[in-house]
Amino acid sequence: MKEHNNFNLLQLQLLIGLVVLVNAIGLYFPILRNDDPVLYANIAKNMVMTHDWINLMLNQTNWLDKPHFPFWVTVISFKIFGINSFAYIFPGFLFNLLGSYYTYRLAKHIYNQDIGLIAALISLSSFHLLLSSIDVRAEAYLIGEIMPACYYWYLYNAEAKINLRYLILGAVFTALAMMTKGPFVLITIMSGLSVSWVYTQQLINFIRLKWLFALILSLIFITPELLSLYLQFDTQPHKIVFGHTHISGIKWFFLG
Numbered sequence: 001m002k003e004h005n006n007f008n009l010l011q012l013q014l015l016i017g018l019v020v021l022v023n024a025i026g027l028y029f030p031i032l033r034n035d036d037p038v039l040y041a042n043i044a045k046n047m048v049m050t051h052d053w054i055n056l057m058l059n060q061t062n063w064l065d066k067p068h069f070p071f072w073v074t075v076i077s078f079k080i081f082g083i084n085s086f087a088y089i090f091p092g093f094l095f096n097l098l099g100s101y102y103t104y105r106l107a108k109h110i111y112n113q114d115i116g117l118i119a120a121l122i123s124l125s126s127f128h129l130l131l132s133s134i135d136v137r138a139e140a141y142l143i144g145e146i147m148p149a150c151y152y153w154y155l156y157n158a159e160a161k162i163n164l165r166y167l168i169l170g171a172v173f174t175a176l177a178m179m180t181k182g183p184f185v186l187i188t189i190m191s192g193l194s195v196s197w198v199y200t201q202q203l204i205n206f207i208r209l210k211w212l213f214a215l216i217l218s219l220i221f222i223t224p225e226l227l228s229l230y231l232q233f234d235t236q237p238h239k240i241v242f243g244h245t246h247i248s249g250i251k252w253f254f255l256g
Contacts, residue, residue, distance in 0.1 A: 012117040019124040026134030041088045044074035054228045069179035095144030096133035100124045102147035145177035149189045175221030
């Protein structure tokens, strides 16, 4: 029986390795779509060329459609590897792997190692996520931010007292997710715990101070995004954004 279990474990590990290689193939091909990926790559390229990490610009016009974090990561990659398709795709590939790794850790923590490996395999072989890591859609970054956040908030919830390590790591990954897609990702991150609180009749958790601290710290960690939006738009209401003036970047972030 032990040899059989070891064989199954080896099979799962080999399958995961194979799927990772399939994901990695996209690193060595040009960007697949000639729409959003090219647009985002050009915005990041402009940030590299102008040394401007605050203003999102496209064809010399102000651009307000996505938060800054994916562009900042792409700029770093461009600076390391040069401006090319590999450098554009590589960060999304890494975040996709990170998300699958934390999917494994969360499932392993709740169930066992086999379930963790199966969960990681499902995540890595999901066609949409695989495609997202190749042509770099927001999901590639989000899986690598939401799953770690869910993992650390799960551990944070299990502690009777405030665990600073889980608090800080949960808030960091939550903030990264918000700086990738906006505050609504809080619904995705906290939905599992919220449903469990309702199911187990632990509604007091919704107003416990430890979760208020978690929210406040997550909001503190999105300060770079809020500051960038404020400087680009709120301090310069004369700017024209998609045909309109007096656009508030802060309002757009929270309500847009």
